[in-house]
Amino acid sequence: MSNIHPSSVVDPAAKLGAGVEIGPFCIVGPQVELGDGAKLNGHVVVTGLTKIGAGTEIHSFAVIGGPPQTLKPVGADTRITVGDNCQIREHATIHPGTVGGGGLTSVGNNCLLMVGTHIGHDCHVGNNVVMANNGTLGGHVSLGDFVYVGGLSAIHQNVRIGAHAMIGGMTGVEQDVIPYGSVMGNRAFLAGLNIIGLKRRGFTRDQIHTLRRAYRMLFADEGTLAERLADVVEEFGTSDVVMDVVAFMQADSARSFILPRADRGGA
Structure with a gap:
């Protein structure tokens, strides 16, 4: 049984799970699916081919599923999926995919999208991601699990952000960010590893120490990046966390990588 405020407009074709709550002055379109226990506070718009996971709460004036900001073909079947137990705060926006981009925009489970964020x-977007106020993702951006995007940061289209990376506040990101990396500045530079985040998430002292050694080898002054990457594989090939970074850097990408500043290359 769902609880729908009488002032809201919910299309009869929308699929509502058990225990859905819809507050005043919301609009829910015909192709929307709201999972069990999902909650829309007042003045929320959910439209398009959009699926919202169980237990996810969307706060006032958020718009999920509005037309994407692109001149490319959108297509009738382009869609959005949002996972379970997410918090989507006021004035956040999420746009569906496009025909040429795969047709899907996705957000994982347990994400916090703060006020004014844009996807x-x-x-x-992976699981357990936090985007602080007014963080912005251009089209075709991917965020790994446990990424933190600081407030007022902007990530350029087609950029990849590796798992457990930290994007500092007011940062402009134009290139890929390695897993476990920490970047800041406008334009962003690689400031080291996200050590605080790694400790909070239970990575061991040995794992962190190994990552630091690999980082220093990878971004040393000697040789080319390809040569240093090969050296890292040879020395740290048995380390899962290091090989996460290697696999990320060896994958195809439309962008190059953010590198440390010459005078600030420590891990």
Whole structure:
């Protein structure tokens, strides 16, 4: 049984799970699916081919499923999926995918999207991601699990952010960020590893120490990046966390990588 405020407009074709709550002055379109226990506070718009997971709460004036900000073809079947137990705060926006971009924008489970955050078309956001106030993702951006995006930061289209990375506040990101990396500045530079985040998430002292050694080898002055990457594989090939970084850097990408500043290369 759902609880729907009489002032809201909910299309009869929308699929509502058990215990859904819809507050005053909300709009829910015909292709929307709201999972069990999902909650829309007042003045929320959910439209388009959009699926919201169980237990996810969307706060006032958020718009999920509005037309993407692109001149490219959108398509009738482009869609959004949002996972379970997310918090989507006031004035956040999420746009569906496009025909040429795969047709899907996705957000994982247990994410916190703070006030004014924007997720552009064809983005893929992992689990346990936090985006602080007014963080912005251009189209085709991917965020790995446990990424933290600081307030007022902007991530350029087609950029990849590796798992457990930290994007400092007011940072402009134009290139890929390695897993476990910490970047800041406008434009962003690699400031080291996200050591605080790693400790909070239970990575061991040995894992962190190994990552630091690999980081220093990878971004040393000697040789080319390809040569240093090969050296890292040879020395740290048995380390899962290091090989996460290697696999990320060896994958195809539309962007290059953010590197340390010459005078600030420590891990």
